[in-house]
Amino acid sequence: MNWIDFHLPVLLILLPLMGGVISIFLKWEHIAWLWTTMISSLVFVGSGRLLYLLHQLQGLKTQDGLIPSHISYFIGSWPRQWGIELRIDPLNIIFILVVSLMFFIVTVYARRSIASEIPGDRIHFFYSIWMLAITGLLGILVTGDAFNIYVLLEISSLTIYTLIAMGKERDPRALTASFRYLIQGSIGASFILLGIGYLLMITGTLNLQDMREQLLLLDDFSRNRTVMVASAFLMVGLGLKMALFPLHFWLPNAYAYAPSAVSALLAATATKVGVYMFFRFVFTVLDAGHRIYFVSIRDLIMICAGSGVLICSLMAIYQQNIKKMLAYSSVAQVGYIVLGLALNNEAGIAGSLVHVINHALIKGGMFMAVGAVTYRCGANMLSDFRGLGRQMPWTMAAFTAGGFGLIGFPLTAGFVSKWYLIRGAVEAGAWPVTVVILIGSLLAVIYVWRIIETIYFVAPENPERSVQEAPLSMLLPTLLVIAASLYFGFDAMLTGSLAEQAARVMLSGGLP
């Protein structure tokens, strides 16, 4: 057990990487799926174990101040200056848990959905790429090395472009969506690379922790032009990756035309990893000098995020394609997350992190419900939802509960996020932010209303159309995720304490 515990951080990357490579040879779709499920469950158990280990360390810390509350793993036992360090701390453990949980659940869900949307001879390739994408995402989260982040970002991006393009059997527009994402994503990635390059130039190291220490030693840190340019490139590049308005143009189409399971996974994980990198670079690396690189552009970030919340919620109101509507709502939710981060106080950052968890559950669950509709009705336009309240009661109940979560209704997880965010905004005295959050939730009422009304109160166009409830293998994961989102609305002690702890770490300079 000790041996496994010791190597857990690297196993999180190695398991899906090896799993993905092996999956290429598993030509039988069920076996490929079973293999993926096994890998994903191992990854999930592993990340749960990591959380436990981290907590034990923190338990020790209260008795003896010397033990650090993060887990470091040095690949090949090379010291961090030369080798690669993997590092688990209260911030990334949240993201690791979210990604591995959704990876596991969506994989379970994917079997029938994918079988109906992708030709049988390509399914094992699909699962292979699926796992490689997760390798990239988890890798970004665990690594403590800037260049590693870039490489793994490329791995995850390339695989995600492929995953989106695989939706072409159902809708050929998936190809253009994927291509447009490829162009924008690559530019984002190259901006990030430029940013990392400038930082390397000035600090001579790629290790994030080291980078930070070297930056602190600079005399003219707050006026250094190189660092300034680096931070600008990083902000814009990461903005593209996490779909911060107005850099979100790739997202709606990509989510709308990807295979259902891919949309669910991406909505829950991909932009979240972008948010994580933003956190990492802003708070851990550029922290020194009282975050001058953040504070001076905070207003701009807030304006971007705030207008993202408002404009994209409005756009969601006008969508006929439900996946696209959810995608626009995702951009709006990224706006909330970034607003919380930009508030720069404990409640705001905790709100932002809680919302990362909650939104992953809510939006993942809703995309899964839409996927079930696609599976049964063959399409996911608003008109297809007519009368489904009777025909697919459980799926629609899940979708409705998710919709309430998006509004931020009490007793759903969305409320907890809203609670923290408003609290942070009020504490910071940022009234415009409070108003934006409140108006945003009213706009969410409108776009959720449209669908719920259609589901329950509009008679189907073709009354003879018989639609069955989604198969259990799709229904159960959906219900599980939505139930979790409801549970975290009742009892937010777990998510709240994780987020608050991470927020404290971030505010004290990214050092646990």
Added chain:
Amino acid sequence: MRIDFPPGFLLFLTAALIALFGRNRKITGIIAVTGTLLTLAAVLSGIRYGLGELTFQFVGDPQTGEPLRLNLLQQNAPTSLFAAIFALMAFGGVLYSLHKNSRVELSGALFYAGSALCAVYAGDLVTLFICWELMAVGSTLVVLVGGQKHSRNSAMRYALVHFGGGVCFMAGITLYLVQGGSAALDSNPLSSVLVSYLSELNSLSSWLILIGVLINAGAPPFGAWLPDAYPEASETGMVFLSAFTTKTAVYVLMMLFAGAEILIYTGMVMAVYGIVYAILENDMRRILAYSIINQVGFMVCGIGIGSELALSGTAAHAFAHIIYKALLLMSAGSVLTMTGKRKCTDLGGLYQTMPVTMVCGIIGALAISAAPLTSGFTTKSMITSAAGFEAANTASAGSVYVLAWYVLTAASAGVFLHAGIKFPWFVFFQKDSGLRPPDPPINMKAAMVFFSGLCVLFGVWTEPVYSLLPFPPMEAHGDGVQTYNAWTVTHVLDQLQLLVASGVAFFLLLPLLKRTLTVTLDFDYIYRKCIPMFWHKVCIPLYSSYTGLVRGVFSEAERLKNQLTRISVKPDASGHQIMRAVINHDWPVGRIMTLVTLLLFLYLFLLFLKSG
């Protein structure tokens, strides 16, 4: 037996059971009647044997590190009375709607009643807020399935107004907590720190909370949702709606703002506003909707006065009001069910064939006018007496209490005018409309008779109501205090004078009051018409002219024209169609990249500027 859970949970359970199993009228009816009776029993046994405790942790507090505890079970001063009437009302409403299988409406209505019932047991602000939001969902559902012509749009507006009020309330609570306040509610509003802080109204948080609550109370200019939405509910739905939202708001005002002077003015405005609009109105259910605002005005005024007697009077009045308002709406609903008509101009002469409905309607009308021997008399006079007492005890002659006393007395006369005579007269008597509908189904009759009975019972036997009051109803009398007595000669004579005078006035002015087919404009015009108009007539043309501008400036007319034709909007497309086309038009990658570059330069420029 001691009650260890909020009785509202029983209603939630009932609502869920109906939603799951209410396949036909019989099953729905059995579940609903049993559920509401059990709730009533639980409430009464809670009053008799006391409450247990139920708290749980909800979310950590970033400031103190202490988790926020939700307290679901607390006996506050006005809790007993409100809980009793809410439970009674849920039963009455169920009884009234037994004749049809209203699975969705009834589960929505019971969920709504359950959350209102939970709200009165809430022991802290956050629990209160949560129940508040749950109520909005249940009631929206009731409006939504109303089956009237505009039900859906009305329900949407209703939901937006209430969630808007909810976020206002929430922002206020958060601000209050951030400023170091404690979320716990004091069970006695008159000695509560929270109340004295909020009712001073010198902080933003108290204003936000006040506005949030007043929206639900139906105070103008926020109250236009009420006559907009309620008449769009079904005849059974409106009976439920009339009881809970505004009265929960009254309860919350009492718990948070007892004695805030601004409420006296608000209440007076509400009382007058309700009367004016009710007199102008033609739709019988809209008349009754406006009269809710008028009646709630009395209660808000009482809360503003804030003495023990005034608060007791308010609570008692809310109790009586729920009964007779429901009774009036039941009688109006029976007429609507049997004739399908809702305009006063279309009705008349129904006394011949609907005697039970007519008699019950008149009892309700007498009760709302506070005629002696009805429940309205024993409760409303308490508020007016409190105003009169405070007026007599205040040094300055022109004090707000004197004004309040005059306005309330005048409004009492007005109530008799619009609800007491106008409603029964135009519906049941007046000219003969030629309609000969029979009395409604037996369950509707039973509900009406039950509530008429309660109206009269609590008019002559005040003991049960008075024993539940938040404060013992004491009245200064000579040198000592004694239990409040509505049956003094002066009270009875005053009220009779008022009734006779306004009755005479009504029949003298009858030609002027003849109802014509009018539509009255209210504040809801702003959000129903002006905001959409602004969007379609200003925002969208601005956007189109913007594209025109771009075309001119960059002289790329041909290319842009191609692009615009790709957007392909017909010249006569509606605003929605244009928006949809514009939104779904994908930007070319080149333009996106220009934007990215611009943003990069903006970042650099800002950084450069700040670092000097």
